[in-house]
Amino acid sequence: MTALPPPFADWFATRGWTVHPHQQEMLERAHEPATLMIAPTGGGKTLAGFLPTLIELAEGRHDGLHTLYVSPLKALAADIRRNLTTPVTEMGLPIRIEDRTGDSSATTRRRQRADPPHILLTTPESLALLISYEDAPRIFAGLQRIVVDEIHALAESKRGDQLMLALSRLQAMVPGLRRVGLSATVEDPAAIAAFLARHPDPCGILFADPGPDPDIAMLETDAAPPWAGGGGRYAVPAVLDQVARHRTTLIFHNTRAQAELFFHEVWLQNEGALPIGIHHGALSREQRTRVEAAMVAGQLRAIVCTGSLDLGIDWGDVDLVIQIGAPKNVKRLVQRIGRANHRYNAPSKALLVPANRFEVVECLAALEAVKARDLDGEPRGPGPRDVLCQHILIRAASGPFRADDLFAEVTSAGSYASLGRADFDACLDFVATGGYALRRYDQWQRLMQVDGLWRLRDPRGTQRIRQNIGTIMDTDLVKVRLKNRRGGMPLGEVEEGFAATLSPGDTFLIGGEIVRYENLREMVVEVTRRPEKPPRIATFMGTKFATSTQLSQRILEMFRQDDWPELPPATRDWLRLQRARSRLPQADRLLVESFPFGGRAFTCVYGFAGRNAMQTLGLLVTARMEAEGLDPLGFVATDYATLIWGLRALEDPAPLFSGPDLRAGFETWLAGNAVMKRTFKQVAVISGLIDRQTRGQRKSGRQAAFSADILYDTLRKYDPDHLLLEITRQEALRGLVDFGRIEEMLARVSGRIDHVRCDRPTPLAAPLFLEAGRVPVEGAGTERLLATEAQRLMDAAGLEIDPAEAGRRWRAPF
Incomplete structure (x- = not known):
């Protein structure tokens, strides 16, 4: 067994620590070409990954770059630098550690190229930029190891593919380069190992002790969850009570808009004046930095956040995680709850808050998956x-x-x-x-x-290439600043499309503040503070996660039970009533319900294929219904069902779901749909056909979209077999429209369709009415009318509704 050198053994001893078995095993494997280590959050993964590097650098002189560390987040790289600097300083090791991200100054980046540190912490985009320089062989000449942290997160996106291509280039420069991957949440270790390794070299997999099961449950609230919605507003009093009982609480949300709305509601009800912050990726760097510093200093009792705090950043003394809304993905939930009690063999503590009645079922399925250590993920x-x-x-x-x-x-x-x-x-x-x-x-x-050598036609093109490196395709954003003569304080960013809808006087939320839109000047939204006015809307569209296939399967398995003693009474009675009125969906059958309501004919399809797929299914089925003369008027989709309304009742659903016909209809629809243009724009930017920056100035979203639309139409007309059109079609199929999950659903049910005709909305279909778009009704009686209509719907379904929820949540779809 490899023994720790005296300085390291002494340092561990002074802290009362012992080397964990997986850290010791990493030392034994230090010279293997590739190793994937899977260890629980708080299990010392980072130190395990860096121990061989620190020991090698301490034992012999090494000039230049020795180890490269790559993480998905800039903040994570900065956090690792702080954590690594402690042992290096306390042991007096002559090791330079620096980070290099998009936030690094031009001066720092130039110096690092000329005189690289021993350990460089960076991101995939910054690494891609580094290998684009002519002097890259000199910069990386002494490189020995690369550590890829949170590799599961990178493997799920194009950022990971770009990173692995960069590693292939580095390996060509330094053939002996050793690779290490670190993660706490890997559903398919063999697949991630193959992703990390240099093909066809093998990659060893090291499993650490997974530690104790997390202490995780659903938060008990006085009020039952609403029938629809995603904000969790009903649970604010119970959440504040939990915040008061704990040292530091992270309150996670799935979207930025939900985080902003919840944070605003928390402050309205925060009678104890608990110090609470907000953190998400669209806030200004200055605001995020202030919140992070306050958190590390123990000055905050809670932080309302999104995925910006998902990964392995160790901010302060967090002892509770609250997830607002169903997590949609088990891996995401495991990653988030690992932020609490971030210590080896200490159980994480977390509470789930379902945002609506159906999410109670989904949260229970997620809890069971976490306890069974059953992670989800799609094949690469x-x-x-x-x-x-x-x-x-x-x-x-x-x-x-x-x-x-x-x-x-x-x-x-x-x-x-x-x-x-x-x-x-x-x-x-x-x-x-x-x-x-x-x-x-x-x-x-x-x-x-x-x-025989390929080279740039114009060497000046290198600047243009470097300005446009990266695969992150954010929604087109514009800056938001407080208005004053000198250029006000930056608050963050909002979607360009949202900014285009604003008129002077409109108010919205950003960073927990209510601000008033004044004007748009030079692609900057100028605002003033208006705390006395109610906000018009939260600003951020954010990512809308789809429920994973594994979670959907668990929910359908739950429906097979005779009863559900583990569910709250309100949800349990709801499912019992659904079974009595109609039936519950099954994994191997497709449930289609038909019923009249409000003078319209409704059809509800329970596919459990995820939001994107169910949205696509709605488009395809309504097109088929139109062809059959059923006069559909519209639809709404959730993760589990699609509700369609029209003028004529459906008699036989089977023809609507014929696989070959549905596929043909999909191909016709996709060819001319806006989804293709949106996907083409992303493909064109990543591939280099369209620049996102020109001469250092970022193009507006409208400029990029205009260029993409012209190119898309040109290629479809004159070069329909163009490479980018082929890539676009593949991306659209597996991305925005998720047709693969529709095909998986059709294969799963294999033509077995249960058509249930009812005389009124069914309990499971009723909440979908609340998901549809609001009919504009002007005048003082609007809320009264909405409450009346919501109560009429729930009465028809045999369900109870809170009067406040009725006025707030009813959305009439016809």
Whole structure:
């Protein structure tokens, strides 16, 4: 067994620590080419990953960069630097540790290129920028190890594919490079190991002791959850009570809008004046930094947050995590609850708050999955080719290359191991010429081949390439600042589309403040504080997570039970009534309900395929209904069902769900749909066809969309087989429309359809009425009318409704 050198053994002893078994095992495996370590949150993963590096640097002189650390978050890199600096300083080790992210100054970045530190902490985008420089071989000449933290989060996005392509380049520069991956939440270790390893080299997998089960339950509240909605407002008093009982609480939300609305409601009800902050990615860096500093200093009792605090950042003494709304994904829930009691073998404590009545069922399914250590996740597909196109540009920026050499490098990256030479050559041709329809335009003539070497036609193109590196496709955002003569304090960012809807005097929430829109000047929203006026809306659309396949399956399994003693009485009675009035959905059958209400014919389809897929199903089924003369008027979709309303009752649902016909209808619909243009814009930006920045100035979302629309229409007309159109179609299928889950649903039910005709809305369908768009009704009686209509609906379904909820949540869909 490898013993700790005396300085390290003494340092552990002075702190009363012993080396954990998995940390010791990492020392034993220090010289293996690749190792994936799966250890619980708070189990010392980071120290385990860095121990071999610290020991190697302490025992012998090493000039230049020794270890590269890559994380998904800039804040996580800064946090790791703080944590690593402590042992290095206390042991007096001559080791320089620095971070390099988008927040680093130009001066710092230049110095790091000239004189790299021993340990550099960075992000995938900053690493891609580093390998684009001509002097990259010198910068990385002494590199020994790379540590990829929270690898599960990177593996789920194109950022991970870009990182692995960058590692293939680094491995070509320094063949002996060793790779380490760290994570607490890996559902398929073999797949992540293959993703991390240099193909076809093996990657060892090290499992740490998973530790005790978390202390996790649903929060008990005096009020029952509402029938619809996602904000959790009803639970604010119970949440504040829990905050008062704990040292520091993280209150997670799935979207920025929900976080803003909940934070605003918390402050309205915070009679004890508990210090509470808000943290999410659209707030200004200054605001996030202030909240983080206050949290570390123990000055906050709670932080309302989103995924910005998901990962392994160790902020302060957190002893409770509250998840508002169903987590939609078990891995996300496990990651979040691990923020509490962030210590080895200390159980995390968490409470779940279902935002509505159905989410009670979903939260219970998630609790059971966590206790069973049953993580969810979708299988990884092949490496995306738009990311490969960007990598080819990055490689060209660093100097000339041979196609054969680059192909060998690329196919050593796990997700590109199956890439065929024809597909690689197609990407290279696109990068060089723009493709058949665009090769006549100089702006897309970027590469040329001389003596077997590919090089940039214009060396000045390197600046343009570097300005546009990255795969993160945020919603187009504009800055928000307080208005004054000198340029006011930055508050954060809002969607450009949202800003376009504002008129002077409109109020909205940002960073927990109510602000008044004054004007839009030079792509900056100028606002003033208006705390006395109610906010018009929260500003952020945010990501709308779809319930994972595994969670959906668990919910359907729960429906097979005879009864549900583990559910609260209100939810249990609701499901019993559904079974009595109609039936409960089953995993191997498709439940379709038909019923009249308010002079319209309604059809409810329970597919449990996730929000995107159910939305797509609504589009396809209503198109089929239109063809059959059923006169559909609209629909609304949730994760579990699609509610359609129209003029004529459905007699036979089977023809609507014929697999081949549905697929054909989908192809026709997709070809001309706005989804394709939206997806094409993302593919075009990542692949380098459209710049997001020109001469250092970021394009507005409208400018980029206008360029993308013109190019999309041009390619469809003149070059329908263009590489980017092919990539766009693949991306749309598995992304925004999620047609794969519709096909999985149809295969699962295999034509077995239960059509239940009812004389009124069923208990399970009734909440979907509250999800639809509000009919604009002007005048003082609006809320009274809405409450009356909501009560009429719930009376028809045999359900009770809170009067306050009736006025607030009713959305008439017809």
